[in-house]
Structure formats: C-alpha cells, structure tokens
Amino acid sequence: MATPSYARSALCLGKRLKLSPPPNPAIQCQTRGLRQRATPAHALAGTSPSQHVQKRHESTQSAVEEAQPSPPIDAATAAKELQRIRLPRAVQATYLDPLRRPSRYHVKTCELQLRSYSIRNLEVFADFAMRAAYYLKLPASGPRPLPKITERWTVPRSSFVHKKSQENFERITVRRQIEINDGHPETVAVWLGFLKKHQYYGIGMKANVFEYGGLEVAQDMDAEAEAIAEKLGETLDLVGGKRSLMNSEEEVQGMVESEPFKAAWGAHAAMSGAQSVPHAHKRIASHVVE
Amino acid sequence: MAQFRPKRLDLGCFTNIKIIRDHTKRKVFEEHEPERQALRFMIRNTSLPQRTRAQAQLQLTQMHCYTRPTQIRNRCIMGGKGRGVFRDFRMARYQFRMKALAGQIPGVKKASW
Numbered sequence: 517m518a519t520p521s522y523a524r525s526a527l528c529l530g531k532r533l534k535l536s537p538p539p540n541p542a543i544q545c546q547t548r549g550l551r552q553r554a555t556p557a558h559a560l561a562g563t564s565p566s567q568h569v570q571k572r573h574e575s576t577q578s579a580v581e582e583a584q585p586s587p588p589i590d591a592a593t594a595a596k597e598l599q600r601i602r603l604p605r606a607v608q609a610t611y612l613d614p615l616r617r618p619s620r621y622h623v624k625t626c627e628l629q630l631r632s633y634s635i636r637n638l639e640v641f642a643d644f645a646m647r648a649a650y651y652l653k654l655p656a657s658g659p660r661p662l663p664k665i666t667e668r669w670t671v672p673r674s675s676f677v678h679k680k681s682q683e684n685f686e687r688i689t690v691r692r693q694i695e696i697n698d699g700h701p702e703t704v705a706v707w708l709g710f711l712k713k714h715q716y717y718g719i720g721m722k723a724n725v726f727e728y729g730g731l732e733v734a735q736d737m738d739a740e741a742e743a744i745a746e747k748l749g750e751t752l753d754l755v756g757g758k759r760s761l762m763n764s765e766e767e768v769q770g771m772v773e774s775e776p777f778k779a780a781w782g783a784h785a786a787m788s789g790a791q792s793v794p795h796a797h798k799r800i801a802s803h804v805v806e
Numbered sequence: 807m808a809q810f811r812p813k814r815l816d817l818g819c820f821t822n823i824k825i826i827r828d829h830t831k832r833k834v835f836e837e838h839e840p841e842r843q844a845l846r847f848m849i850r851n852t853s854l855p856q857r858t859r860a861q862a863q864l865q866l867t868q869m870h871c872y873t874r875p876t877q878i879r880n881r882c883i884m885g886g887k888g889r890g891v892f893r894d895f896r897m898a899r900y901q902f903r904m905k906a907l908a909g910q911i912p913g914v915k916k917a918s919w
Binding site: 633 | 854855858861892900902903906912913914916917
C-alpha cells in the first residue's frame with residue numbers, strides 16, 4: 517500500500533466498505549478532526565471491523581462455548597463510546613485562548629516586550645508566554661500590541677547618474693507587550709528563564725523587571741554592603757584607591773601637600789599657578805630615621 | 807601603518823587594503839582611547855597649571871594619527887566601498903539592494919505605500 521491506512525480519508529473508507537456486503541454506518545458517521553485520533557486501529561484498518569469480529573468469534577466459538585462469551589463489540593457503540601472520551605484538559609486548552617489569572621494588587625513587576633519582523637511568529641510566541649505565565653501562576657495581562665516601527669530606505673537602482681530611478685525598501689518591526697502584575701521576583705525570573713530557554717526563531721525579547729523593597733532601603737543597602745565587604749575581604753580595600761591609606765585625612769593632606777608630589781604635577785614650574793616655589797632643600801622628601 | 811598591523815590577517819569578511827587599514831585604525835584607537843581621554847581631560851581642566859595643560863596638548867598632538875577616532879570610516883563589508891554605506895546594515899547601497907531583493911536581510915522587503 518502506498519499510503520498508510522490511517523492517512524486515507526473517510527471517503528476512501530466508504531468506497532472500500534461498499535465492497536463488503538453489509539455497509540457499516542458506524543464508520544461513515546465518525547467525526548473528523550480532533551477526535552479522529554481517538555478512533556480504534558481496527559476501525560480505520562482496511563477490513564471492516566464487523567467482519568473482523570465475526571471471524572474471531574467463529575474461531576473461538578467452539579473453545580469458549582461454555583465460558584460465557586463476551587458480547588460482540590458493536591462498531592457503532594464503540595465509536596460512540598470513543599466519542600465520549602474527552603481530550604485531557606491541558607490539550608483541549610491549547611485550542612482555546614490562553615487562560616489568565618486575575619491580578620489582585622495591580623502592582624507591576626515585569627514588562628516583557630517581544631519584537632519580530634514576522635507577525636505569525638510573534639503571535640505564536642506571545643501565546644506561549646501567556647500560557648507559561650498561567651501555569652506559573654503569574655497574573656499576566658496582554659499581549660498588548662505596541663505601535664509598529666517602520667524603517668524605510670531608498671536607494672538608487674543603479675549607478676550615480678541614474679538617480680531618477682530609485683527603489684524603496686522597508687522593515688516593519690511588530691511588537692507585543694506582556695505585563696506581569698503581583699509576581700514574585702523569583703517566579704518572574706523563572707518565567708523569563710523559561711522563555712529564554714524556549715526562544716522562538718525570529719523573536720527578540722526584552723524585559724523590565726521591577727522590584728520593591730521596604731521603607732528601610734538604606735539599612736538594607738548597608739547590610740548588603742557589609743555582606744559584600746565580608747565576601748570580598750582584602751580586595752575591597754583596593755577599590756577606588758587604597759582605603760586603608762585614605763582613612764586618616766591628615767595623611768592624605770600631607771601627601772598632597774608634600775613638595776615631591778607637587779613637583780610631580782608641575783607646581784614648581786613656570787606658570788604653575790602655585791603660590792610660591794620652595795627652596796631646594798624643601799623639595800627633597802626627608803624622613804627621620806629612628 | 808604596518809607597525810600596528812598584526813602578523814596574520816585577523817579579518818573574516820571581504821578584504822582589501824582599505825578595509826585592513828580601517829580595521830587597524832579601529833584597533834589602534836581602541837587601544838589608545840584611555841590615554842587620549844586622559845590628555846583631553848588635562849587640557850580642558852582649568853584647575854591644572856598652564857604648563858601641565860600645554861604639555862598635555864603637545865603630547866596629544868604628537869600621538870600617532872591612527873589613534874584618532876576621526877580616522878575611522880565605515881566601509882562596506884561586502885565590497886569595501888567607503889561611500890553610501892548604511893550604518894544599519896554595514897553595506898553600501900547597491901550591495902544592500904542586491905541582498906534585500908534576494909531576501910537575505912531579515913525583515914527587509916520592497917516597500918510601496
């Protein structure tokens with residue numbers, strides 16, 4: 517067979533079934549679309565199921581005569597039963613609009629902007645992001661379409677002399693924005709990480725994340741600075757010049773005023789702007805050795 | 807200037823001498839930028855003595871011309887042309903047109919309005 521049996525259309529099945537003496541209405545009336553996957557293999561196979569069942573019944577008749585034979589499966593009822601089986605909710609939901617969780621406090625915690633040159637990719641990914649937010653229990657709103665960005669370029673079709681004949685090109689960037697309200701910073705980070713992991717082709721993303729602190733911001737920052745200082749240890753002393761040297765103001769003042777230092781930046785030269793030029797003996801750094 | 811150029815070619819795109827020269831200039835400028843900025847700061851800082859500032863001026867003018875940002879010019883990565891180069895695509899106008907018509911620049915289409 518060139519095509520597999522499940523790939524043939526219902527019309528084809530009908531044709532085949534006409535060959536067998538009793539036409540089977542159960543298969544002709546089977547629904548198409550989503551449900552088709554749920555139909556049993558034998559219903560879609562080449563032979564009609566009633567024949568199949570009959571054959572099996574004959575072969576087992578003698579052997580299991582007294583062992584209470586199970587009633588033969590009627591194809592019509594089987595199809596009905598199968599129709600009644602629903603798809604899992606999560607699968608059904610993919611055919612519907614993404615679900616949203618209501619926001620309670622309306623405190624914005626994240627703004628995600630998606631950009632693309634192709635609207636289809638963008639729609640798909642925005643939908644994906646909304647679903648991801650729902651399952652992470654983040655109240656998301658959107659995707660809100662932002663104004664398109666249209667860039668246009670005009671170039672001459674050929675060389676300089678033929679300036680009259682030009683051609684226009686454009687690039688339109690479409691944008692969508694998804695806002696997360698009342699999201700825990702960690703959950704938002706998880707959401708963004710998940711979206712980054714499952715990035716879709718041709719989509720750019722950028723996110724503004726808002727974090728809120730208590731009123732004691734300064735104290736928190738001090739505590740954080742101390743924690744960082746502990747971690748860094750001695751290396752912190754070297755940040756922005758040696759701290760241990762800078763601690764005593766007089767020392768620094770003395771260093772700045774010392775004549776060798778002044779000389780180094782040109783205080784002793786002409787036009788230096790310094791008040792006076794010291795005598796030679798003062799220009800030498802002298803340390804008292806004890 | 808050959809003294810700034812690396813021993814081996816460190817470019818992957820279309821190359822001709824103008825492109826290599828421009829590339830060298832970019833690298834040299836990047837290397838010397840802090841020095842240039844420091845000198846510029848000294849020249850403009852009125853709290854410094856005149857002499858220091860004059861010296862800084864001299865030093866700045868005596869630096870190699872390759873360390874100047876004005877030496878850098880955008881060139882077409884496809885053909886090395888120096889004029890009509892789009893900053894967005896780093897391509898000269900004709901190369902841009904060819905690529906855009908071939909659909910090789912993402913999102914760029916022929917416009918009509």
